[in-house]
Amino acid sequence: MKRLFATALLGALALAASGVRAQETPVVTAHVEPDSIMIGDRFDYVIDVEKDLVQVIDFPVFDPRDGKVELVEDYPVDTLERDGRRLKLRKRYRMAAFEEGMYNLGTAEVLYADKNILDTLRSRDSVYLEVATFQIDSTSQSIYDLKPQKTLPFRLREIQGYxxxxxxxxxxLAAGAYALYRWLAKRGKRFGDLFKPAPPLPPHVAAIQALETLHNQKLWQNNxxxxxxxxxxxxxRTYIAARWGVGAMEMTSDEIIGSMRGEELPDKARMDLTSILRDADLVKFAKATPDAEQNESDYLKAYYFVEETKLVEEETAPAEPDPMQN
Known part of the structure; x- marks a missing residue:
């Protein structure tokens, strides 16, 4: 019975000790690796924290000290070990120093939160870093001026490979050009034929394509x-200028209508052109808003005006698609 009682007592003490231990404040330590470097070299600033599983800590954001120390890389937090409820975490900062001297990096700080507690924990000791530079003994080493650039003789073998x-x-390239010349000669062509610009489109073909592109943009459907x-x-205007040589781009609607009176046009084409120009003036200058039927009607009038007035010799060109198919 005594042995059983002693065992129970030891177990209760162990549980109590673990409960108290779980509530211990996290322990913060810090060091640098290595603690002495040459100027311009890199070193690691390391912060270790031992804490309970439920405790929350937040590692600091690097704060440069007067520009003498720079952050090179910020590594993620790493878990080194776990013993029951105890965790050991490590945060590593890769840094570099560019001025000689002994640096006091101060104490490491972490933010600690546990239930209703919000505090800043610090390491017990400050962290020091020694930055050394190359020492020149002017008494044993002579200092000379920079030597002028030396011009070496040119050797053909240096560029022989190139x-x-x-x-x-x-x-x-010569073999390829000769092969292309022979290929063109068999077909009765010359090199110049390869670089000739494409012939311009007939005025009515260019106008029809432009009208179809305009129709597909659905402008009036979007107000x-x-x-x-x-x-x-x-x-x-562009079609009229190319078809009859009239300076329609600089003319008003009335001037265009007047200049076209001297041209041989079908009566319907003349009336359609007048109607389109009048409707356009109302929209552009009087802010009229035509309905959908009128918008489509003016498009068809423009389309068939071009079709009905194109040059006779251009009728051998490929047939244009029906405008209503768009």
Whole structure:
């Protein structure tokens, strides 16, 4: 019975001790690795914290000291060991120093939170770092001025490899050019044919493509009526200038209508052009808002105006798609 009682007592004391131990304040220590460096070298500032599992700590953000010490890399927190409820954490900062001297990096600080406690914990001892530089003994070592640049004689073998590779490349290009020349000669063509610009599109083809692009932008559907009619009239002005040589780009609507009276046009095409220009002026200057039916009608009028007035010799060009397919 005595032995059983003693065992129970020891167990109770151990549990009580572990309970008290779990509430101990975290212990903060810090050191540098190595503690002495040459100027410009890197070193690690290391903070270790031993704490209970439920305790919360936050490691500091590096604070440069007058620009003499710089942070190179901030490593994540690492768990070194775990013993029951006790944890040992490590935070490592990679730094560099660029001035000679003995540095007092101070004590390490961490933020501690546990239940209703919010405190700053510090390491017991300050951390020191010695930064040394290269020592020059002017009594035993002579100091000389910088020597002038020395010009070495040029040797052909220094660039011989480049010359051989360049010659091989030139031969390869010449062989390729000759093969291309023979290939073109068999087809009755010349080198100049490869670099000729594409012939310009006939005026009516360019106008039809521009109208289809304008229609696909869906401008009036998004209440951009002014942009819609400005684009449409610009396309017609460009077509008229290219088709009849009229300076339509600098003319008003009335001037365009007047200049086209001397041209042979189908009556419907003449009326459609007048209607489009009048509607466009109302939209651009009177801020009119046409309905959907009128917008589509003016587009079709512009499309068929181009179709009905194109040059006869251009009818052999590929047929344009139906405008309503867009």
């Amino acid at each position: 010359l051989l590779w360049g010659l091989a490349l030139l031969l390869l 951009r009526h002014k942009q819609y009619y400005s684009g449409m009239t610009d396309i017609l």
